[in-house]
Amino acid sequence: MSQSLDAYLILASLLFAIGTFGFLARRNAIAMLMSIELMLNAVNLAIVAFGAYVPALAGHGALIALFVMAVAAAEATVGLAIVIAIYRNKRTPLVDEYASMRE
């Protein structure tokens, strides 16, 4: 079971679907960012699994996962800074009260 690529890919797709639901359904901006982190981790799991099972990707998979982690760290920094900046003006972390950015 732990020695097949299918199991890891199924696991990654389930994690990605959970993250998708959280991103679409939660009202809190930070909960949405946490869901994005879950989705990025699901993709990372798939990348590392491919790196472990596809001979042409041996070694490359782990490296690409490390790059994804670095970019995710940058994304989290800027995203949380934006949420804090909006919170300072709006005094709420709930995204459905950010509707004035539409106009």
Added chain:
Amino acid sequence: MALPQTIPLLGWSWDDLIFVVLAGVMLGGALMVVIGRNIIRSGLYMILSFAALAGFYVLLGAPIVAAAQVLIYIGAISVLILFAIMLTQSKAGPSNLVFHHQAWAAGVAAVGLAVLLLIVILFTDWPAEVADGVAAGTAAIARLLFSDYVLAFEIVSVLLLAAVIGGVFLAKREEALDPGERQVDEPTLARQPPPDRPRGVAASEGP
């Protein structure tokens, strides 16, 4: 004392047991992140989910990725998110309504996406063998990083610098935005001391 080759009652290998336990912990933690009512607990469950994922990386023979997962995700990103949670929650506590009114549509979309991905995965012939040199370890990865991927490495370092500067700029308070205003303000403040602190006290404190 040596462990038996397989688990006595189930007949699984030990890797399978670890896989099942980690999968349960990871998916359960992720579900609690998404449906939890208290957002601080959501953040803590996210750390649990990331830790289980680090275990998967070890199981896949990528210990450097597992170490980076623990350092970056558990050590840095989770702490950043917890700080942001504590900065942005109002005193009223967690709000009653966790989800949007359209949460059912999100559920349909997530289930549809999961079914689509599972169909794609199950109906494709993936390579079944573990690739040679997977345990090629950290030295080979480091050699690859500084030969083939050195351009990407430099670009990522510039990106991280830009993200740090952007984060500091965005999260900064707006009063400090214009340095010219403060230079104008300071002489007027010096001319008009606050009434509760007379000048004589400040002068007598000097040596």
